[in-house]
Amino acid sequence: MCLLLGVCGIPMLFCACDNGCEQVREAYMITTFTSTSGRTMRSISLLCISDTLGYTATLTQFTDIDLELNPKSTHTTMILDCSYSDYGDYYTSSDTVEIDYTVEPKFLDMECGCTVLFQINNVTSTRHLFSNLIINEENIVADGDATNLIFEY
Amino acid sequence: MALTGLLFLSSSSALLAQGRSIPVSSEVKAEEQKELPIELPEGQKYRYRFFNGLNVSVDILDPVLHLFTFEHASYEAQLMADFHHRFLPMASFGMGLADETSDNGLEFGTGAKQEFTFKSDLAPFGKVGFAYNFDYNSTRPNDLYLVFLRYGLAYNKADITNLYYADELWGSLGPISISGQEYTTQWVELGGMVKVQIAKHISLGWDLYLKVKLTQSGTDQGSPFFVPGYGPNKSHVGFSFRLYYDILQ
Numbered sequence: 001m002c003l004l005l006g007v008c009g010i011p012m013l014f015c016a017c018d019n020g021c022e023q024v025r026e027a028y029m030i031t032t033f034t035s036t037s038g039r040t041m042r043s044i045s046l047l048c049i050s051d052t053l054g055y056t057a058t059l060t061q062f063t064d065i066d067l068e069l070n071p072k073s074t075h076t077t078m079i080l081d082c083s084y085s086d087y088g089d090y091y092t093s094s095d096t097v098e099i100d101y102t103v104e105p106k107f108l109d110m111e112c113g114c115t116v117l118f119q120i121n122n123v124t125s126t127r128h129l130f131s132n133l134i135i136n137e138e139n140i141v142a143d144g145d146a147t148n149l150i151f152e153y
Numbered sequence: 154m155a156l157t158g159l160l161f162l163s164s165s166s167a168l169l170a171q172g173r174s175i176p177v178s179s180e181v182k183a184e185e186q187k188e189l190p191i192e193l194p195e196g197q198k199y200r201y202r203f204f205n206g207l208n209v210s211v212d213i214l215d216p217v218l219h220l221f222t223f224e225h226a227s228y229e230a231q232l233m234a235d236f237h238h239r240f241l242p243m244a245s246f247g248m249g250l251a252d253e254t255s256d257n258g259l260e261f262g263t264g265a266k267q268e269f270t271f272k273s274d275l276a277p278f279g280k281v282g283f284a285y286n287f288d289y290n291s292t293r294p295n296d297l298y299l300v301f302l303r304y305g306l307a308y309n310k311a312d313i314t315n316l317y318y319a320d321e322l323w324g325s326l327g328p329i330s331i332s333g334q335e336y337t338t339q340w341v342e343l344g345g346m347v348k349v350q351i352a353k354h355i356s357l358g359w360d361l362y363l364k365v366k367l368t369q370s371g372t373d374q375g376s377p378f379f380v381p382g383y384g385p386n387k388s389h390v391g392f393s394f395r396l397y398y399d400i401l402q
Contacts, residue, residue, distance in 0.1 A: 026320065048322075055322045070323045105329045107313050107375030109387065110255050113269055114316040114329065114375070 021112035027142045028066035029099075029118065031149040036131065039153060042083040042090070050076040064147065069140070071103050071116045082129050084153070093129035098122075106142075115142040120149075129153050191292060200290040201238035207401040208233050208348075210358070212247075214394035225251035225379045227278065231395070239289030241299060245280045249273075249309070249381025267327065269315040271378040278307035278382030284346065295350035301362070303342040307381045310335045336371040338380045340364055348397055356397035364391050 033041055044059040050070035059065055069076045078097045083090065100122040105114045118140035125133045132152040140148055193200055212229045219226030229247030236242075251273040282303030311334045317327030344362025351357055364383060369376060376386050384391060 025318070050323070053323055068320065068322050071318055071320055071326045072323060104374060105316060105318065105331055106373075107271075107316070107331055107334075107378075109376075110253060110271065110378050113255065113267075114313075114318055114331070116318050116326070117374075 021108075023108055023112045023115075024142045025108065025112055025115045026068070027071075027116055027118055027140050027144070029069055029120075029140050029148045030144070030146065031065050031067055031151065032147050033062040033065075033151045033153065036152045037086075039084050039086045041153070042085055044083075045081040047079040047081075048076060049079070069099065069101060069103075069118050071118075074102060075100055082153075084129065095126045095128050095130050097125040097130075097133070101140075108142075117141055123149065193290060199237040199239070200292075201235075201294065203236055204401075205235040205238050205294075206399060207235070208356070208397050208399045210395040210397040212393040213396050214392065224253040225249070225273075225385070227382050227384065229278075229280075229382065229393070231280075233284070237289060238291070238294065238297075239286050241284040241286065241297075241301075243280075243282050243284060243301070243303070245303075245382075247278055247382055248275045249278060249307070249379070250275045251311075251379035253378060267315060267317045269313060269317070271311060271313050273309045273311040273377065273379055273381075276307070276309035276381045278305060278380075280305040280342070280382060282342070295356070297346070297348040297358075299346045299348075301342075301344060301346055301360070303362075305338075305340045305342060305382050307338045307383060308336070309377065309379070309381050311377055311379075313375075331374050334371055334374060334377065336369060336377045336380065338369045338377075338383060338386075339367040340380075340383055341367060342391060344391070346395075348395075354399045354402065356399070358395045358397060360391070360393040360395065362391045364389055 033044075035041065041062050044062070046057045046059055048055050048057070048067070050073045053070060067078070076099050078099070079094060080097065081092065081094045083092050085091070099120060102119045102121060104117045104119070106117050107114050120135055120138045120140065123133055123135055130151050130153050134150040134152070135148070136150050137144070137146040137148045210231045210233065212227070215226045216228055227247050227249035229245050231243055231245035233241050233243040251271060253271045255268050280303045282301055284299040284301035286297060286299050288298060313331040313334070314328070316329040316331065317325055318329065319325050342362040342364050344360055346358060346360040348356045348358035378386055380386055
């Protein structure tokens with residue numbers, strides 16, 4: 001009887017599987033813009049270039065923004081056109097940020113395949129608006145929630 | 154001879170006089186199993202001697218599934234000793250392998266479907282553990298109902314090929330390979346097992362257990378899909394169907 005019960009339990013054990021991928025595969029660089037000068041950011045237009053590829057975006061919020069690095073390259077350039085207010089007056093400014101990083105694939109599982117791990121090696125920026133740029137967390141992972149870059153202005 | 158015949162007749166007559174029929178073969182077998190006294194003599198703690206036997210077993214479920222459907226398997230042989238029919242230390246050794254291809258391919262933002270492969274060549278694993286029989290003074294010496302705790306250790310090396318990473322902005326990246334990944338895994342198993350004798354020296358049984366990983370190294374580029382002796386890395390329940398042979402009884 002016990003043997004029979006065991007054999008009957010086999011299909012239940014092996015059929016209790018899920019074929020769908022429920023993990024996050026995309027790895028985003030989380031950035032935050034922090035005012036240290038009393039200025040208020042109004043909008044940012046982003047042009048992101050890597051090798052011969054690029055994309056544009058308009059950032060409407062300035063905390064925990066997800067930006068994508070190019071996984072096919074080890075260098076991405078971001079041009080940020082910022083509109084900000086300072087004591088009631090409106091200004092625009094443009095800064096260029098250069099990010100060097102390494103890319104490594106990371107296997108997730110048989111349902112999801114792989115994601116990539118970015119590791120930020122170096123970041124340089126012009127200082128028209130941004131006064132400081134901090135690498136808070138150099139590793140960019142798919143399920144990460146830590147802020148990677150902090151732009152101070 | 155005459156005396157035996159007389160005794161048989163008298164015992165049969167006695168049974169018939171009590172309104173009972175002469176025992177059939179199954180009843181005789183049951184009677185034989187009852188040869189052991191139900192109550193132990195005063196002061197005797199154990200019914201069975203200190204060293205009560207030794208058996209070897211192989212898991213036959215994984216190889217069968219590997220033959221027909223699974224693309225991974227662990228081949229395992231186990232040695233188990235019996236002390237007082239109560240304490241049963243065990244040790245097992247085996248080899249496991251995987252050559253798994255993703256089932257349906259992956260649908261990426263580009264619309265392309267790709268299949269990737271996780272390949273782990275034959276690699277070793279070992280387990281040591283301890284089983285306990287609560288019913289150690291049972292009158293059925295050949296059947297066992299046990300709870301057990303086992304520690305497992307495995308090493309395997311894997312190559313994952315033809316991976317693709319989809320990115321809506323930058324396009325699809327691939328094919329990527331993650332080669333020569335070496336994993337060392339430690340885990341514990343806690344469960345129950347049954348062993349039932351089906352012929353002289355031969356028994357069948359199964360183990361059903363929970364698995365908990367303790368450590369896993371070499372996972373910088375992701376955890377393995379398969380660990381020899383453990384099974385799929387994300388699984389938490391294990392099952393074995395065993396064929397036992399009693400070496401010493």
